[in-house]
Amino acid sequence: IVYQPHLITVEEIRKQMEAVGFPAFIKKQPKYLKLGAIDIERLKSTPVKSSEGSQQKSPSYTNDSQVTFIIEGMHCKSCVSNIESALSTLQHVSSIVVSLENRSAIVKYNANSVTPETLRKAVEAVSPGQYRVSITSEVESTSKSPSSLSLQKSPLNIVSQPLTQETVINIDGMTCNSCVQSIEGIISKKAGVKSIRVSLANSNGTVEYDPLLTSPETLREAIED
Missing domain, CATH: 3.30.70.100 (Alpha-Beta Plaits)
Structure with a gap:
């Protein structure tokens, strides 16, 4: 199922399936899609929820x-x-x-x-x-006077965002399994990387990472280095 998370949640989709008589459960956690030019144009005309x-x-x-x-x-x-x-x-x-x-x-x-x-x-x-x-x-x-409240500090809880995202990076120049093992060994040690799977046949690598610690561009540069 491809859906827009700001309009509906996975749990709401599951409940709607059960409402019409079909038992449903979430098999895999959501993964975000990379948007192309056509997708972006479609989204421009999509009504959105007011915040x-x-x-x-x-x-x-x-x-x-x-x-x-x-x-x-x-x-x-x-x-x-x-x-x-x-x-x-x-x-x-x-x-x-x-x-x-x-x-x-x-x-x-x-x-x-x-x-x-x-x-x-x-x-x-x-x-x-x-x-x-x-x-x-x-x-x-923006306050006009010192606060009279004593607020206890607590960590920011980003409950609406996943801590893991996935990206696929095209890798040219690999010739054997040693290339695969070398890339996987180096990238898996980088900060924020949770897993990496390199495919010699497809000339790419699939990386699961923490977006607060690294980015696809940083990972791409690390592979090229």
């Missing part, structure tokens, strides 16, 4: 700070919705406004409990993991 509801549910902290990010890699309104939906559900984020035109996001958050760098990594982890994010503004405090 206003989730933003209204977010708590408003008395000592909010504000930071602005530049986001490279957004193509359509679905990208905007994905980022807003993912960040607005995170603990300690009170609001987020993403601009496709300006390639930016303005985030208000509780500075006592989360840092701009953690939020930056959270945006880069949003499906399909293609975004490159940088902090462009100084952190600004």
Whole structure:
């Protein structure tokens, strides 16, 4: 099943199957697809969920700070919705406004409990993991007076995003099994790499990795080195 995760979840699909009389269970965890030009054009005209509801549910902290990010890699309104939906559900984020035109996001958050760098990594982890994010503004405090609340610090819990993503890298120049073993041995030791399977016949390698620690481009450069 190919679906848009900001419109429906795997669990909702399963329940709809059972509602029409068919027992269903999730056999494999979702994997994100790489979008081509045609897919991107289709998504531009796809209606998306408004993130206003989730933003209204977010708590408003008395000592909010504000930071602005530049986001490279957004193509359509679905990208905007994905980022807003993912960040607005995170603990300690009170609001987020993403601009496709300006390639930016303005985030208000509780500075006592989360840092701009953690939020930056959270945006880069949003499906399909293609975004490159940088902090462009100084952190600004939006509170008018010191907070009278004592908030306990707790780690940011990115429950809506997987900790593992998969990428397929084309590898030219392999001639034997020794090449395969050499690449697998080197890449498997890289930070963030969870598994790698190299195919001599298909001239490629399939890598499972942590998007907070590495990226497909970094892995490609490591193989070429």
